[in-house]
Amino acid sequence: MIKRFLAIIALLGAAAVLLPFVLNLPTEEALPELASKYIENAPGELGAANLVTSIIVTYRGLDTLGEVAVLFAATAAVGLLLKRTGNEVGVSHWKSSEILKSGGGFLFPLIILYGVYIFLHGHLTPGGGFQGGVVIATGFLLLLLSGSVDSFNHTVMSLVESLSGFAYVAVALAGLIWAAGFLDPRFLPQGDFGRLFSAGAIPVIYSLIGLKVGAELLGILDAMRCKVRREGVTA
Amino acid sequence: MNIFIVIILGVLMLAAAGTALYMKSLSAAVIAAGAVSLLASVLYLLLAAPDVAMTEAAIGSALTTVVFLYALSRMRGTKKEDPRD
Amino acid sequence: MRNFKARVILLILTLCIWYLLTYPFDSQELIAGGITALVLILLPLPGIGILGDFRWTPKAFIFGFVYLFYFLWQLLKANVDVAFRVLHPKLPIEPGIVRVKTKLKTPLGRLLLANSITLTPGTITVESDGEDFYVHWIKVEGIHDKERTEKIVAGFEGFLEVICG
Amino acid sequence: MIIQIIVSVGALLVLIGLWGLLTRRNLIKMIIGFSIMDTGTHLIIVGLGYREGATAPILDSSITPGTHFVDPIPSALVLTAIVIGLAVTALMLAYAVRLYSSRGSALIEDFKENAL
Numbered sequence: 001m002i003k004r005f006l007a008i009i010a011l012l013g014a015a016a017v018l019l020p021f022v023l024n025l026p027t028e029e030a031l032p033e034l035a036s037k038y039i040e041n042a043p044g045e046l047g048a049a050n051l052v053t054s055i056i057v058t059y060r061g062l063d064t065l066g067e068v069a070v071l072f073a074a075t076a077a078v079g080l081l082l083k084r085t086g087n088e089v090g091v092s093h094w095k096s097s098e099i100l101k102s103g104g105g106f107l108f109p110l111i112i113l114y115g116v117y118i119f120l121h122g123h124l125t126p127g128g129g130f131q132g133g134v135v136i137a138t139g140f141l142l143l144l145l146s147g148s149v150d151s152f153n154h155t156v157m158s159l160v161e162s163l164s165g166f167a168y169v170a171v172a173l174a175g176l177i178w179a180a181g182f183l184d185p186r187f188l189p190q191g192d193f194g195r196l197f198s199a200g201a202i203p204v205i206y207s208l209i210g211l212k213v214g215a216e217l218l219g220i221l222d223a224m225r226c227k228v229r230r231e232g233v234t235a
Numbered sequence: 236m237n238i239f240i241v242i243i244l245g246v247l248m249l250a251a252a253g254t255a256l257y258m259k260s261l262s263a264a265v266i267a268a269g270a271v272s273l274l275a276s277v278l279y280l281l282l283a284a285p286d287v288a289m290t291e292a293a294i295g296s297a298l299t300t301v302v303f304l305y306a307l308s309r310m311r312g313t314k315k316e317d318p319r320d
Numbered sequence: 321m322r323n324f325k326a327r328v329i330l331l332i333l334t335l336c337i338w339y340l341l342t343y344p345f346d347s348q349e350l351i352a353g354g355i356t357a358l359v360l361i362l363l364p365l366p367g368i369g370i371l372g373d374f375r376w377t378p379k380a381f382i383f384g385f386v387y388l389f390y391f392l393w394q395l396l397k398a399n400v401d402v403a404f405r406v407l408h409p410k411l412p413i414e415p416g417i418v419r420v421k422t423k424l425k426t427p428l429g430r431l432l433l434a435n436s437i438t439l440t441p442g443t444i445t446v447e448s449d450g451e452d453f454y455v456h457w458i459k460v461e462g463i464h465d466k467e468r469t470e471k472i473v474a475g476f477e478g479f480l481e482v483i484c485g
Numbered sequence: 486m487i488i489q490i491i492v493s494v495g496a497l498l499v500l501i502g503l504w505g506l507l508t509r510r511n512l513i514k515m516i517i518g519f520s521i522m523d524t525g526t527h528l529i530i531v532g533l534g535y536r537e538g539a540t541a542p543i544l545d546s547s548i549t550p551g552t553h554f555v556d557p558i559p560s561a562l563v564l565t566a567i568v569i570g571l572a573v574t575a576l577m578l579a580y581a582v583r584l585y586s587s588r589g590s591a592l593i594e595d596f597k598e599n600a601l
Binding site: 003004006007010011014015018019021022025026029031032034035038039043049050051052055056060063064067070071074075077078081082125126130194213216217220223224 | 488489492493496499500503504507508533534536537541542543544545554556557558560561562564565567568569571572573575576578579580582583
């Protein structure tokens with residue numbers, strides 16, 4: 001009972017912090033200075049139609065690099081906590097029917113294609129590396145759920161993950177050498193505004209982020225899913 | 236017009252969040268938490284943030300739910316039931 | 321051979337979908353789509369072989385084209401039928417799960433058949449086991465599996481047998 | 486007006502999530518409370534960037550020079566925060582699974598120091 005009382009007090013405290021914030025919302029119509037600067041300069045400077053992408057990949061690019069590193073650390077920690085003991089195979093409990101297996105195998109390449117479409121067009125349309133990576137991970141999840149495959153090749157997964165991470169940093173360093181600074185995408189030609197090959201290295205960086213995020217999320221899913229021992233006992 | 240949709244979505248979100256915390260069955264609670272994310276992604280779309288809406292729909296309501304369900308399937312067979320949950 | 325054919329079909333399919341996604345024609349998009357499709361078909365895809373079950377013959381193409389319209393007609397008929405049953409005051413339904421047999425041998429044919437049955441309202445394929453399909457039917461008719469097979473499967477099967485065996 | 490509603494809903498979600506985190510006894514329920522808090526925070530941040538009648542910050546041929554955009558910075562921040570949120574949730578669930586396999590229970594009172 002005393003625990004519940006303390007919880008109510010903590011809740012009231014949080015509400016007291018949030019309430020003035022909700023009541024005194026800023027009402028001005030104009031955007032903050034930084035935002036209007038980005039909106040004014042970004043299309044001319046970087047040539048990307050999607051301003052959110054410009055901010056994520058270039059202006060706040062260092063944050064994104066750190067964020068991808070956090071994602072990597074979390075994936076590694078999940079994998080470490082739920083390490084396999086060696087005699088387990090990732091077989092689902094139920095027997096998938098033939099229809100389910102062939103349907104999963106048929107849809108998988110199309111989902112991957114859609115994921116690639118999303119991250120290649122991150123600078124033109126809504127979407128980008130994070131969303132595309134998630135769609136790719138979902139495609140692999142479909143294979144797992146439909147029972148088309150039992151396990152993934154971990155060597156290939158970690159190879160894709162570390163190679164794309166390495167290439168991300170390499171592209172960032174190329175910006176330092178041939179353009180104005182770290183993560184500057186302007187060492188590649190600007191191209192025509194609104195077409196696919198434009199905005200310098202932004203599509204390259206976002207594609208690499210997409211591959212990396214996809215491999216990492218797949219690592220989380222693969223570590224979390226229920227493993228079955230070889231003898232058929234649930235782990 | 237927009238404001239009514241926002242109010243309806245907000246009320247639905249709060250209801251789903253309450254359901255997620257007070258549902259007896261854990262898997263139903265996980266699905267309700269996924270519904271909160273799905274409604275949030277519709278709100279983001281109304282707030283003119285399509286990038287965030289896409290991310291929230293794909294991650295918040297699909298992958299998070301799957302990760303929760305995978306964790307639940309590994310935690311089956313709880314001996315003691317929580318009388319309050 | 322079957323795998324090679326499957327990959328060629330997948331290449332054409334992915335290029336078509338890429339073109340639809342990036343609709344106004346643009347040479348840059350075409351290059352990117354071509355590279356993506358080539359990389360995709362070189363990956364070791366599990367279960368991709370089923371696309372190789374399509375037949376190349378002109379007859380199969382014509383039947384595939386006609387099948388689209390036949391399927392749409394069946395869809396329309398089943399929709400009207402189910403709507404009638406739902407709106408009827410006496411609710412003349414008699415749901416149950418029946419077993420039907422298919423003559424189709426290839427995985428692709430069975431996939432298309434099961435999905436065609438599921439997409440027509442009133443019938444849902446719930447499980448398959450080899451050549452047996454277990455179908456949930458809103459109004460079970462007939463006594464033997466054979467009659468029911470005739471009612472549910474035979475129409476689709478005639479086309480699918482030509483398209484992909 | 487829309488901003489006020491969105492921010493209030495976000496704040497209420499934060500409070501609901503906090504309540505769940507503090508009072509639920511099942512580990513899974515506590516993590517669900519955490520992820521609801523997460524959603525509420527994201528909603529507040531995106532809501533603060535909204536402007537009445539503004540369009541999404543994506544330029545195309547239909548945009549004229551006078552068009553108002555919503556603030557793109559909160560969108561960019563929340564985008565990455567959502568991905569991190571999934572990773573953190575998965576990490577917490579991994580701990581919960583480990584705790585469950587060591588004690589055979591997911592209730593918080595079984596993990597007190599003197600419970601053994």
